[in-house]
Amino acid sequence: MNININNIAEPGNRPFTSEETRTFLALVDMIIPASDEFTIPGASDTAIFNSIIANSAKNHQQILKALSALETLAQERESAGFADLLVDQRERIVKIFRATHPAEAKMFENLTSQCYYQDDRIMISLNMEPRPPHPEGFSVEQGDWSLLEPVRKREKFYRKPK
Secondary structure (H helix, E strand, O other): OOOOOOOOOOHHHOOOOHHHHHHHHHHHHHHOOOEOOOOEOOOOOHHHHHHHHHHOHHHHHHHHHHHHHHHHHHHHHHOOOHHHOOHHHHHHHHHHHHHHOHHHHHHHHHHHHHHHOOOHHHHHHOOOOOOOOOOOOOOOOOOOHHHHHHHHHOOOOOOOOO
16 A cells, blocks of 8 residues: 555644554554455545544544554554554464553544545445435344343343332
8 A cells, every 4th residue: 555645634733743644554454455356445545544533533642542553553662653564464463462452443444434435426426315314314234133032031140220
């Protein structure tokens, strides 16, 4: 992946430094890569990544700390910045990051997937009308309810309401 941040937000409006943006961009590209088979963009697509950046405001400090931790791991293990690593090196670093920072990894995954599936191109590729789910809703095909039998038969493990 060629990491180019020139199309990401306006230089004066960037909430992250260039290096933080490159790291973030490389990470979201790993979370949801582009698919040539289905001709859909990955999360590093400019429009999708700009949406991720815009939606990261409420967790900005958490994201900064997590990106710093990811960079530190890359520097300690591979002696290079995360965005400059080869794919297999990034995969090793992300595996360690997920084990040592599970909440932060989950935060990145959630933010990335939420913004990704808001993109019209992705919704169209899933044969879904690109619109909010409410008020019209979406039809969901009925499945095999018998698959829930093991869950119904299982012993209750929750607290009973008072």
